[in-house]
Amino acid sequence: MTLSHADVRRILEILDTAENLESLDVTVGEFELHARKPGAAGSMRQPAAQPEVIRAIEPATPAVHVPVAAVDAPLAEVPPGLIAVRAPMVGTFYLRPSPDQPAFVEPGSVVQAGDTVCLVEVMKMFNSVQAHAAGTIERILISDGKPVQHDQIVMLIKPAKEG
Template sequence: MNLQHADVRRILELLDTAEHLDSLDLRIGDVVLQARKPGAAPMSALPVEALAPTTATAAPAPSVTPEPAPTAAPVTVRSPALSEVPDRMIAIRAPMPGTFFRTPAPTQPPFVEEGQQIEASATLCLIEVMKMFNSVGAPAAGRVHSILVEHGQAVEHEQILMIVDPTEAEAAA
């Protein structure tokens, strides 16, 4: 049995609408699908590559080159090493590989700017994978210390996207 794009979309729609289901691990033949809702507990510690047979082949996904939003403020790209995240600050990481978007749409302003106060669970950005947009939320209230990725840039799983200073929220309270 082959898993088609329409099948994947339907499975993801079911996950999205299911009230008591936060994540899904599915294997059909050589295809492995792992999906989770934002805020759900992390999935298995095994990467997808470890679950899938080495002989599996998949058709390459079509390449989509997003246009940067004209209203998005330019941000200098900085890639600090893990040890460079300042003490007591929170690294916001990409939950999956994809394309990073600062805005909800090309003509709309960015979700957040550097220096902006944020609330816990506030949407910080979007990660687009196969034309599905996944929001990345703030794990805690605080202040956006820095944005490390440019709008429209490809990101890797666990790449640091932003750094949030939660002590700024405590000081404001």
């Protein structure tokens, strides 16, 4: 048995939404998933010795100036008259499709419903996040490359006036 991407996403959603669960270890065959909520008490168990060396590969992200009014502090409520774009899962927030590409959006960008506005990466799988309404990007609340939580507000859209 193997875990699909959807299985991993569901496991991470369970951890994210469970109030009394701080960490989770899942082993299916040779696949191991060790997840812990940010700020969880205690330490993760140390994995058994591996027969081969495993290296973490971090994407090289050159410093590119993206005019973002980022605060990296979760916004609890959506300001009146604005529409929230939320992270669909726990992961890493990216404003660009790749390090050498321009940002999907920036404050002031006009978007249509269904336009991709950012990516959330989970275990090297990149998930597109779409605008749910047409309008103008009012604020981006997360810096590129920063972690996000499930359902966290990542940007705000001022809806287009109909008529």
